[in-house]
Amino acid sequence: MSIIITGSAGFIGFHTAKRLIKSGEQVIGLDNFSNYYDTALKEARWKMLEESSNFTGIRSDISNLNSIKDIFSKYKPSIVIHMAAQAGVRKGYKNPQMYTSSNLVGMLNILDCCRAANADQLIFTSSSAVYGISEKLPFSEKDGTSMPLSIYAATKQSNEAMAYSFSNLYSIPITTLRLFTVYGPWGRPDMAIYNFISSILNEKEILLYDEGKMKRDFTFIDDTIEGIIKSMNANTQTQSLSPPYNVFNIGAGRPIRIIDLIEIIEKELNKKAKLKFEKSHFGEMKSTWSDITKIRNQTSYIPKTSLEDGIKIFVKWFKEYYQV
Numbered sequence: 001m002s003i004i005i006t007g008s009a010g011f012i013g014f015h016t017a018k019r020l021i022k023s024g025e026q027v028i029g030l031d032n033f034s035n036y037y038d039t040a041l042k043e044a045r046w047k048m049l050e051e052s053s054n055f056t057g058i059r060s061d062i063s064n065l066n067s068i069k070d071i072f073s074k075y076k077p078s079i080v081i082h083m084a085a086q087a088g089v090r091k092g093y094k095n096p097q098m099y100t101s102s103n104l105v106g107m108l109n110i111l112d113c114c115r116a117a118n119a120d121q122l123i124f125t126s127s128s129a130v131y132g133i134s135e136k137l138p139f140s141e142k143d144g145t146s147m148p149l150s151i152y153a154a155t156k157q158s159n160e161a162m163a164y165s166f167s168n169l170y171s172i173p174i175t176t177l178r179l180f181t182v183y184g185p186w187g188r189p190d191m192a193i194y195n196f197i198s199s200i201l202n203e204k205e206i207l208l209y210d211e212g213k214m215k216r217d218f219t220f221i222d223d224t225i226e227g228i229i230k231s232m233n234a235n236t237q238t239q240s241l242s243p244p245y246n247v248f249n250i251g252a253g254r255p256i257r258i259i260d261l262i263e264i265i266e267k268e269l270n271k272k273a274k275l276k277f278e279k280s281h282f283g284e285m286k287s288t289w290s291d292i293t294k295i296r297n298q299t300s301y302i303p304k305t306s307l308e309d310g311i312k313i314f315v316k317w318f319k320e321y322y323q324v
């Protein structure tokens with residue numbers, strides 16, 4: 001059995017691949033090493049994966065249908081974990097086109113390749129961003145997702161619609177995972193916790209939107225990976241649905257204000273942040289909070305890492321990796 005993971009040089013794809021390799025699975029990793037953030041970090045993650053004979057890394061772009069088709073017909077994956085995407089909300093404000101090839105064309109190509117390869121299951125990472133304007137908290141899988149606040153969120157929402165239709169038309173078992181702000185070692189430099197740690201250590205100003213009152217349901221990477229593996233193993237449940245399509249939130253279920261998060265990081269670094277207050281950004285959600293009842297009931301997923309512990313682990317990695 002082989003598993004294709006797209007975006008495996010990325011933060012979550014890397015951790016997912018590492019976990020599956022460790023449990024003896026044959027993983028084929030795809031990534032185009034996009035330059036959205038420092039590619040040295042992607043190279044370092046990839047190098048670690050390539051140390052295992054269970055990993056085959058292929059530098060390839062999912063927007064190129066022919067090359068993806070060849071890879072699928074060569075490796076005949078039974079499971080596909082699709083994580084390659086143009087992530088991030090803010091940069092898209094000035095450049096909405098940046099999402100088209102990876103998130104729209106790429107998603108359609110992956111779906112079509114899963115159909116042609118007759119894959120047993122597709123797991124796809126969507127985002128809490130699809131809940132958009134919804135003010136009902138916590139966010140449940142039953143809530144509407146038709147009012148995304150950013151182009152990124154709009155692409156994820158349309159990815160979910162494409163996935164549902166493929167599942168309906170071709171009976172492909174598909175599980176959509178709505179991830180809530182993931183953080184931890186090997187994390188993305190454009191994300192809040194990474195940026196706050198780096199800025200505090202380097203005595204740089206932190207731009208704080210909306211007086212730091214925005215709330216996020218920060219989820220430690222190990223807990224996210226646990227949720228991904230558990231939902232993969234729940235595929236028989238997905239197969240029994242009509243169409244065989246399932247959606248899970250994966251979060252910590254414990255939102256925190258950004259200003260309080262900064263305080264935890266300051267404590268861990270024993271250093272004060274320099275804050276600059278800014279008006280809120282209109283692509284941003286005021287709050288995210290996952291209702292994890294569904295995944296807990298169907299897969300026994302329970303997030304275990306407190307924010308304080310997760311930040312301690314992240315800071316330790318950060319200092320080692322950057323030799324601070």
Ligand SMILES: NC(=O)c1ccc[n+]([C@@H]2O[C@H](COP(=O)([O-])OP(=O)(O)OC[C@H]3O[C@@H](n4cnc5c(N)ncnc54)[C@H](O)[C@@H]3O)[C@@H](O)[C@H]2O)c1
Nearest residue numbers: 007010011012032033034061062084085102127179181182
């Ligand atoms: N990190 C989070 O908090 C979070 C939250 C919600 C959803 N997600 C989703 O989870 C997935 C992984 O996110 P991440 O944080 O690891 O991001 P990431 O940017 O670290 O990883 C994505 C990887 O996909 C690759 N990629 C992008 N376009 C590609 C293309 N056309 N062809 C091949 N590879 C391509 C990139 O080079 C990158 O290595 C994404 O789909 C993201 O939208 C992440």
